[in-house]
């Protein structure tokens with residue numbers, strides 16, 4: 001206090017304090033004149049749903065006033081839908097007029113038009129005359145998610161933790177039946193697939209970001225994974241930019257089913273090629289045969305499904321590589337190959353089992369360790385997290401990569417350059433998908 005004991009010194013102190021206040025408020029101002037947004041972030045949580053498979057659920061804020069909304073993600077779905085009816089309250093809900101260019105853009109190359117159906121209350125959400133109709137589907141239950149196309153405000157966070165909003169984000173207003181088999185409190189599906197109004201297209205267009213998204217799913221229901229829109233760096237604790245460890249292969253769009261496919265060339269187990277002469281041809285996605293074959297990637301199925309002949313070749317080599325000391329035991333549903341796990345050691349990368357490598361076009365290799373290839377299905381019983389395609393399965397792909405294989409891996413879809421990047425297990429890079437933190441909490 002020595003400096004302020006005299007009056008003139010007191011005045012000097014006052015000036016010093018004042019200039020301090022002014023300079024900090026200037027600093028605050030300049031940081032709030034925001035730098036351009038480069039990357040958006042959505043937290044994603046695994047949710048158990050009985051009796052169906054686990055779902056990966058995101059949370060956004062939507063409407064005026066803003067309300068938190070949960071949506072199940074579907075990597076393969078084209079158009080996002082949300083249940084809405086008279087309980088949907090928002091002063092910014094706006095149905096899309098049939099004559100709006102947005103209608104044909106969303107439904108490219110068609111335009112669908114409809115009036116409020118009989119029995120509906122005119123001019124309530126989902127029920128307007130002369131509005132654009134769009135189509136979608138809940139592929140967990142097979143129920144349609146179609147209805148009136150509308151826009152409303154959506155708020156999400158940018159990578160530094162700041163909330164940013166899109167005033168005209170489009171959804172289909174769907175019937176309550178569209179929610180069948182979705183997890184508790186989920187109000188629709190977030191579509192990431194091939195469409196002009198899927199999440200990646202809408203979010204990247206709204207902020208002029210590069211048309212890319214990356215998905216990093218956490219295996220735990222207690223910790224969030226993360227989805228990024230836009231370019232890296234994607235930094236996970238303790239300061240690792242996982243966008244630097246991506247290996248790229250071509251992304252093929254299957255326009256028959258409007259879904260993402262990859263070109264798998266071979267499978268290796270512990271470095272050795274799995275013999276493939278009997279089924280090699282199935283790995284090529286065939287435009288001429290209605291889009292059959294090939295390898296697709298999605299989040300609705302938990303375990304990677306393979307045509308039975310591909311599956312049995314993989315199992316033969318896997319069992320050989322695992323060795324005689326690990327006996328097979330009776331299968332636990334839904335798995336097709338299970339082992340007594342008492343003799344299987346544990347490692348940082350999960351159960352210590354033979355490494356499975358998926359070798360894609362451009363020699364891009366996705367290395368799969370125990371954390372993604374084995375499931376503890378019962379006490380002392382561990383099963384291979386790949387299953388054989390069952391009769392009646394609707395997919396036309398020869399292999400369908402499911403959610404369990406994606407966990408604690410970063411997968412980037414670079415839509416402008418038609419390529420997919422994958423990191424292989426982040427556990428081998430001393431991080432995991434639950435390690436994202438906003439760079440500063442605004």
Ligand SMILES: *[C@@H]1O[C@H](CO)[C@@H](O)[C@H](O)[C@H]1NC(C)=O
Nearest residue numbers: 076077137139257298300394
């Ligand atoms: C969704 O279901 C439709 C119709 O059954 C099917 O054609 C399509 O391939 C499915 N897509 C996904 C992503 O499951």
Ligand SMILES: *[C@@H]1O[C@H](CO)[C@@H](O)[C@H](O)[C@H]1NC(C)=O
Nearest residue numbers: 095096097098099100129130
């Ligand atoms: C939709 O377009 C029609 C003509 O195409 C017009 O009469 C109508 O007022 C428009 N409705 C809205 C809500 O903009």
Ligand SMILES: *[C@@H]1O[C@H](CO)[C@@H](O)[C@H](O)[C@H]1NC(C)=O
Nearest residue numbers: 104105106107108194195196
């Ligand atoms: C998006 O719309 C444009 C026309 O505006 C069309 O050329 C393009 O094929 C559409 N994309 C998809 C994925 O439907």
Ligand SMILES: *[C@@H]1O[C@H](CO)[C@@H](O)[C@H](O)[C@H]1NC(C)=O
Nearest residue numbers: 329340341342343379380381
């Ligand atoms: C697994 O092996 C252990 C040790 O040999 C044995 O005690 C146990 O009963 C086996 N469990 C199963 C499910 O086969």
